[in-house]
Structure formats: C-alpha cells, structure tokens
Amino acid sequence: MYILSVESTCDETAVAITRDGREVLADVISSQADMHALYGGVVPEIASRSHVEVISRLADEAVSRAGIKKSEIGAVAVSYAPGLIGAVLVGVNFAKSAALALGVPLVPVHHIKGHIAANYIAFPELEPPFLCLAISGGNTMLVDVRSYTDMRVMGATRDDAAGECFDKTARVLGLGYPGGKPVDDLSRGGCDTAYKLPRAHVEGHPYDMSFSGLKTAVINIVHTAEQKGEEINRADLAASFSAAVSDSLVPRTMECLRELGYDKVAAAGGVAANSRIRSDFEKAAKAAGVKLFVPPLRLCGDNGAMIGCQGYYEYLAGARGDSSLNAYATMEL
Amino acid sequence: MLTLAFESSAKAASVAVMRDGALLGQYFQNSGLTHSRTLLPMAEDLLRNLELKLTDIDLLAVSRGPGSFTGIRIGVATVKGLAWALDKPVCGVSTLEAMAQLGVAAGEGALISCAMDARRSQVYNALFEIVDGAPRRITDDRAIAVAELAAELKAMGRSVFVVGDGAELCCRGLAEAGIECRCAPEPIRYQCAWGVAACADMSRAESGADLAPVYLRLSQAERERLSRMEGAK
Structure with a gap:
C-alpha cells in the first residue's frame, strides 16, 4: 500500500510516498533553516507561513518522483503532535482534506514515533522489541519500543532537550543556528576534559536526564571569561560540552537496555547525528555485545518518510483520524 | 457551476455551497472551538445533507486574509489539500x-x-x-x-x-x-462563507499550489528585526 505522509511540526516541511512502511519512493523536504538562522532560532509564525506556501508543491513533487498516480494512494499519514502548534496545523489540515477528497483513511502519527521509525527504513532487518534513545531539538527520551505501536517512556529530560542545549551552546560560542553541526565540527580538534562540566542525575529516577545545568555552566564559562577579558578555547569547550551530553545519554541508555534485557539499541532524532554521541554509542554497544542502530544523517532530521513508515504500522494497528482531527503542541508518547 | 467556500479568518467559521450565484447551503459556527476541529466536518456534513460529493464541486473558494494568521492558514491549508487531491481550481478571496x-x-x-x-x-x-x-x-x-x-x-x-x-x-x-x-x-455582521462564495470567480481562480494567504503584516519577529536594522542605520 502506498502512503502519502506529511510532516510540518517544526521548521521542515516534508511530504513522502512510502510503500508498505519500509520502502521510500519519494521523500521531499523543504528546510527553512536559513530563514530562521537570521533570528537565532525557529520563529513559529515564519515557520507556519512557509509550510503553507510550499506544501502543495511538495506533495506534487513527491507523487511525481514516486511515479505513482494520486488515485493509487491508499492512506494519508500525518505528524499531528507534538510540535509548534501553528506549524503542525498546516500539515494536519492539508492532510485531512487530502485524505477526505481522495476517499482514503487518515492516519495520525506521533512525531517522536516517526523518528523512531526512521530506523525501520534504514535497517530492513530491525524489528521490535528494542530500546530507542530519541534525541532532537524538542525532545530527549528513552523509549521501550515493545512493538511497532506499543511504546513506553523509560526516562526523559526534566528540562531542556539535548538539541536545545546544542543550539544554546552554539549561540554563546558565536556559531550559527541550528547549533548541532557547528558545535560538532568545532569539537573535533578540542580536548574533551579541558573544561569541567556537570552531568546531572535526577534523584530516584535513574533514566531521567537534565540539561539545564549543563547549558548554564557553558554560558557561565563564556561570560566569566568575557568579563575577565580572558580567551576561552572554543574547541576545548565544544568538545567538553559534547562529552558531557554524551555522558548523560549513553551510559543511561546502556543501563536501561540491561534492565530490559534486549539485545538491540537504536538512536533517533537530529542529535543522533552528533559524532561524539555516535562513537560513544558504538563503543558501548560493542562492549555490551548488543546491536546498535543509528540511522544515516538524512533520516535523523525531520522527514516525511519516517511518518509514512510509522503511519503504515499505525494503519495496520487500526489507528484512524477523521475530518475533526486536530493538531497538538504536546502529547504523551 | 458549484462553488464550495470556506471562511475561518476570525472567531467564527463557516462553509457554504453555491450554485450559479445562488446559496444552496451554509454552515456557520461561532462556538470558539478551534477551526482545525470544526471546519472540515462542517463541509463534510453540508455536502452530505445537500446530497453532493466533493467531486461534484467545480470551484473551491477561501478567504485568504487578512485576519487571524492561524485561522487563515487553517482555511487555506484545508482548501489546498482539497484542491491537490481533486485537481480543482481555487479562488482566494479577500476577507474584507x-x-x-x-x-x-x-x-x-x-x-x-x-x-x-x-x-x-x-x-x-x-x-x-x-x-x-x-x-x-x-x-x-x-x-x-x-x-x-x-x-x-x-x-x-x-x-x-x-x-x-x-x-x-x-x-x-x-x-x-x-x-x-x-x-x-x-x-x-460577521464575515461568512456565503460572501466568499459570492466573490469567487472562475476567471480569477488559480491552482492550490499558487494560492497564498494575505496577512497584510509581517510576523512580529520580522517587524522587530526590521526596526532593529532601522535603528542601527
């Protein structure tokens, strides 16, 4: 079955055509990152305006690249939560009316479940159950993927998302937005123990995380140095910061994996593209003798294919939306 | 000619069907419920009651602004989805x-x-x-x-x-x-989809892809950025 899938929860508009979940025929993405870079972060109103401008053309391009006719589409899947509400509304309303007019089922998809599903596209052999660390600009959580649609959050950040922390660090280091890639690039030549940065623990909740203290520590180091007129070693700070984030994520994930007794661990979301986190994961997985799955870069960021993939499994599980489907800024997994 | 029109520029939302300039039916709701929840079901119900199908519609129409930014986008995105799936033309109409x-x-x-x-x-x-x-x-x-x-x-x-x-x-x-x-x-007093349908005209129609909201205002972030740049001059 062909699924048309729509994603517009943040600053990427994406429309994809997938077949039976795992085969991607077309994945068209329009990124607004350059637009938001002028403001040092995503401006919700600008994001929403851009989504509504481009969405029809992306859908046209997806169908044409996939080489199918609209009449062959069997369902429409849409990322309906969580996200910037004005942005999500565009995708949801486009998808709803397209499904109604095509006379096909509408399948609501949780955005984070979509990120996790990016792994199914990258790794045809991967099947639940497994543990997934979902890390993006808006979310950071450890998810027990018990089946394609039944998931349980084992732990999550109590404050900032890991990606948010990268963006703030990039900003204070005078790097561009989004901050993930420039911080990663800068950290490569740096010493990861040069700056002492906190690794937070949430008392009584071993799998929960906290990044606000780390963010504040980085900001303080930079500001204190500025006030004293001292030079900071930016590469060292970027490397020390990346190590601190990775230390907050990787050991917890491995501990949780041991508790669940799974032999598969996956990562998902934009921050999974970080090279330090990737290499730490590789080492930890090798030491523990478990299989690690990290999707390629293009599937880590927001895309339509992951929504189509998860949408297929949600469809099989009977999930349906009708023309009253709404968009939501927040939603439990 | 059958026109299906949508209006969601402010607190109320409405949908109307017009045949050759005469109103066949209108569904108007001023409940404060989000248009994202109510607009498309209104169209679905109205068409069903009129014994019409979406494929019978010749022209889609929508109030494209000015008005509530989010409200306008809900109407425009809804119409874009319909236009895309049905390959039908759209007429964007000024709310005013x-x-x-x-x-x-x-x-x-x-x-x-x-x-x-x-x-x-x-x-x-x-x-x-x-x-x-x-x-x-x-x-x-x-x-x-x-x-x-x-x-x-x-x-x-x-x-x-x-x-x-x-x-x-x-x-x-x-x-x-x-x-x-x-x-x-x-x-x-209130703007409604009948007015949108009455203004819609096949000769001014465009594709759903070309349809764009008219906000008459930049976003707050853009306004503030411009005034900062003015100030820096």
Missing part, C-alpha cells in the same frame, strides 16, 4: 471583500466600511460602495488605526455602514470621532 457582500443590506449608494479587529489599536479595513446592488471597491485592504480611518471618512463627508467581526470596535472609535455610522445588526 467577502464581508462587503453583507453591506448590500444598507441599500444602493451606501458607503460600507469592512472592519476586523487587527489588535495593536488597528483594524483591517477596506471601503466599498454599493453600486447596482453590489459592492464596488474604493480602497485597498489595509491595516489602519481607527482614528486614521475616521479622518479619511470625515474628508469624504458621508455616513458609513460598518460590517465585520470588528464592526463594534470600529463604530465605537468612529462615533467618538464624530463620524455618522451604523453598525450592521448581529445577524448580518
């Missing part, structure tokens, strides 16, 4: 032009002021005149301070009939400035 249709009630020769609450002490406004039983445009759509509008009307020296969700707000300001004005009575 659509509500000017309500001014026909004021009679031949009447001056119509269309008004929506634009916040920041402004109204989205355009002036029309009823000529041969239909509104004829006098000004472009704009965001304007009520005091500025009052000065403009004073210079024209005419009484004015005010329609739209900002009619009360506008009338209050105009009356204070000594302008003779009449606020449209409640049942014919």
Whole structure:
C-alpha cells in the first residue's frame, strides 16, 4: 500500500510516498533553516507561513518522483503532535482534506514515533522489541519500543532537550543556528576534559536526564571569561560540552537496555547525528555485545518518510483520524 | 457551476455551497472551538445533507486574509489539500471583500466600511460602495488605526455602514470621532462563507499550489528585526 505522509511540526516541511512502511519512493523536504538562522532560532509564525506556501508543491513533487498516480494512494499519514502548534496545523489540515477528497483513511502519527521509525527504513532487518534513545531539538527520551505501536517512556529530560542545549551552546560560542553541526565540527580538534562540566542525575529516577545545568555552566564559562577579558578555547569547550551530553545519554541508555534485557539499541532524532554521541554509542554497544542502530544523517532530521513508515504500522494497528482531527503542541508518547 | 467556500479568518467559521450565484447551503459556527476541529466536518456534513460529493464541486473558494494568521492558514491549508487531491481550481478571496457582500443590506449608494479587529489599536479595513446592488471597491485592504480611518471618512463627508467581526470596535472609535455610522445588526455582521462564495470567480481562480494567504503584516519577529536594522542605520 502506498502512503502519502506529511510532516510540518517544526521548521521542515516534508511530504513522502512510502510503500508498505519500509520502502521510500519519494521523500521531499523543504528546510527553512536559513530563514530562521537570521533570528537565532525557529520563529513559529515564519515557520507556519512557509509550510503553507510550499506544501502543495511538495506533495506534487513527491507523487511525481514516486511515479505513482494520486488515485493509487491508499492512506494519508500525518505528524499531528507534538510540535509548534501553528506549524503542525498546516500539515494536519492539508492532510485531512487530502485524505477526505481522495476517499482514503487518515492516519495520525506521533512525531517522536516517526523518528523512531526512521530506523525501520534504514535497517530492513530491525524489528521490535528494542530500546530507542530519541534525541532532537524538542525532545530527549528513552523509549521501550515493545512493538511497532506499543511504546513506553523509560526516562526523559526534566528540562531542556539535548538539541536545545546544542543550539544554546552554539549561540554563546558565536556559531550559527541550528547549533548541532557547528558545535560538532568545532569539537573535533578540542580536548574533551579541558573544561569541567556537570552531568546531572535526577534523584530516584535513574533514566531521567537534565540539561539545564549543563547549558548554564557553558554560558557561565563564556561570560566569566568575557568579563575577565580572558580567551576561552572554543574547541576545548565544544568538545567538553559534547562529552558531557554524551555522558548523560549513553551510559543511561546502556543501563536501561540491561534492565530490559534486549539485545538491540537504536538512536533517533537530529542529535543522533552528533559524532561524539555516535562513537560513544558504538563503543558501548560493542562492549555490551548488543546491536546498535543509528540511522544515516538524512533520516535523523525531520522527514516525511519516517511518518509514512510509522503511519503504515499505525494503519495496520487500526489507528484512524477523521475530518475533526486536530493538531497538538504536546502529547504523551 | 458549484462553488464550495470556506471562511475561518476570525472567531467564527463557516462553509457554504453555491450554485450559479445562488446559496444552496451554509454552515456557520461561532462556538470558539478551534477551526482545525470544526471546519472540515462542517463541509463534510453540508455536502452530505445537500446530497453532493466533493467531486461534484467545480470551484473551491477561501478567504485568504487578512485576519487571524492561524485561522487563515487553517482555511487555506484545508482548501489546498482539497484542491491537490481533486485537481480543482481555487479562488482566494479577500476577507474584507467577502464581508462587503453583507453591506448590500444598507441599500444602493451606501458607503460600507469592512472592519476586523487587527489588535495593536488597528483594524483591517477596506471601503466599498454599493453600486447596482453590489459592492464596488474604493480602497485597498489595509491595516489602519481607527482614528486614521475616521479622518479619511470625515474628508469624504458621508455616513458609513460598518460590517465585520470588528464592526463594534470600529463604530465605537468612529462615533467618538464624530463620524455618522451604523453598525450592521448581529445577524448580518460577521464575515461568512456565503460572501466568499459570492466573490469567487472562475476567471480569477488559480491552482492550490499558487494560492497564498494575505496577512497584510509581517510576523512580529520580522517587524522587530526590521526596526532593529532601522535603528542601527
């Protein structure tokens, strides 16, 4: 079955055509990152305006690249939560009316479940159950993927998302937005123990995380140095910061994996593209003798294919939306 | 020719079906529920009750702004989805032009002021005149301070009939400035999909991909950035 899938929860508009979940025929993405870079972060109103401008053309391009006719589409899947509400509304309303007019089922998809599903596209052999660390600009959580649609959050950040922390660090280091890639690039030549940065623990909740203290520590180091007129070693700070984030994520994930007794661990979301986190994961997985799955870069960021993939499994599980489907800024997994 | 029209520019939302200029049906809801939840079900119900299918529709129409940014986008995104799936043309209609249709009630020769609450002490406004039983445009759509509008009307020296969700707000300001004005009575005050359908015209239709909202205003972030850049000069 062909699924048309729509994603517009943040600053990427994406429309994809997938077949039976795992085969991607077309994945068209329009990124607004350059637009938001002028403001040092995503401006919700600008994001929403851009989504509504481009969405029809992306859908046209997806169908044409996939080489199918609209009449062959069997369902429409849409990322309906969580996200910037004005942005999500565009995708949801486009998808709803397209499904109604095509006379096909509408399948609501949780955005984070979509990120996790990016792994199914990258790794045809991967099947639940497994543990997934979902890390993006808006979310950071450890998810027990018990089946394609039944998931349980084992732990999550109590404050900032890991990606948010990268963006703030990039900003204070005078790097561009989004901050993930420039911080990663800068950290490569740096010493990861040069700056002492906190690794937070949430008392009584071993799998929960906290990044606000780390963010504040980085900001303080930079500001204190500025006030004293001292030079900071930016590469060292970027490397020390990346190590601190990775230390907050990787050991917890491995501990949780041991508790669940799974032999598969996956990562998902934009921050999974970080090279330090990737290499730490590789080492930890090798030491523990478990299989690690990290999707390629293009599937880590927001895309339509992951929504189509998860949408297929949600469809099989009977999930349906009708023309009253709404968009939501927040939603439990 | 069958037209299916959507209006979601302010608190109320409505959907109408028109055949060759005559209203077949309209569904209007002013409940405060989000348009994202109510707009498409209204269209679905209305068509079912009219024993029509989406594929019977020749022209889609939508109020493309000005108005609530989010409200307009819900209407425009809804129509874009329909247009894309059905391969049907769309006519984007000015919210103010659509509500000017309500001014026909004021009679031949009447001056119509269309008004929506634009916040920041402004109204989205355009002036029309009823000529041969239909509104004829006098000004472009704009965001304007009520005091500025009052000065403009004073210079024209005419009484004015005010329609739209900002009619009360506008009338209050105009009356204070000594302008003779009449606020449209409640049942014919609010912009509605019938007005959108009445303004829609196949000769002005475009593809859903080309349809774009008209906000008349930059986003707050863009405005602030521009004023910072002005300040830096």
